[in-house]
Amino acid sequence: MLVNCNKVMLNLGCGVRTHADWINIDWSLKLRLSNIPVLRGFVDCPSGIMIHDLRKGIPFGDTAADVVYASHVLEHLHKNHAGSFLREIHRVLKPGGTVRIVVPDLEAAVRKYLDALMAVRDGNTDQESIDRYEWATIFLLDQMVRTTPGGEMSRWIREKQNSTVVGSFEGTLQEIAKSISSGCERSGFKQRLSALLRPENPDSTGELHRWMYDVFSLQQLLQSNGFSDVKRVSHLESRIEGWMNYHLDNNNDSTPHQPDSIWMEGTKGDSAFRGIKETGL
């Protein structure tokens, strides 16, 4: 469905979550490989994505965009680069424009870990409680400290793919679990090629979380970088007209694409906040 097609809407760090009405931008290795003519047929990527490294800034002029959306991108930037990323968003937005940031919710991850810890500490040592505890710990820590691609997360999911805990995954985690379990059975050429091309160091695959946010720190970060009217919303709510029709945060059945996230929006006010353009996120 076409909505808002006269607006300039940027989807930064889009991954495979794209929409034709948006300018979808990413710098994944897969995308860069798909741009090499000889490899094009072997790498599956949605078409029409602008290949750009956001650490070099946002490739649009001042006040060019009506809306900027970045889902599960901010936590991949070093903490001291998050501010310059948001100031870049502020620079490219028109006055009155909307920023929508989605990040994994640190508070939700910590609560799940504490609940799981209390259960095993209180003597619930059945397999499901232990699995829940192990998964909560891995979910909290692994993406920040892993030293191999996929880290503990993919190893654990592969080992526990028939467990109740993996069976209860939703959204992207469910997709990851499915691809891990189908990957175990498949050994096609595409799979071997992508394994071969994948750097061994997770530092260069972009999968590491460099910081985590809760509702308080994310709100502070947006406000201190010039945004006003900063509010937490649900995955279904937005100031962006026709939001649910884009299916960027919501699946077809209205469940969230990235459960356990913080969805937050702010507005670029008319006031004279002076963003400092810095290169290098």
Ligand SMILES: C[S@@+](CC[C@H](N)C(=O)[O-])C[C@H]1O[C@@H](n2cnc3c(N)ncnc32)[C@H](O)[C@@H]1O
């Ligand atoms: C966890 S994925 C999120 C994808 C999608 N937005 C979603 O919510 O499903 C993070 C995305 O940010 C992209 N990304 C990370 N650093 C980037 C950079 N410096 N420039 C452009 N894209 C970047 C990655 O390539 C990846 O596709």
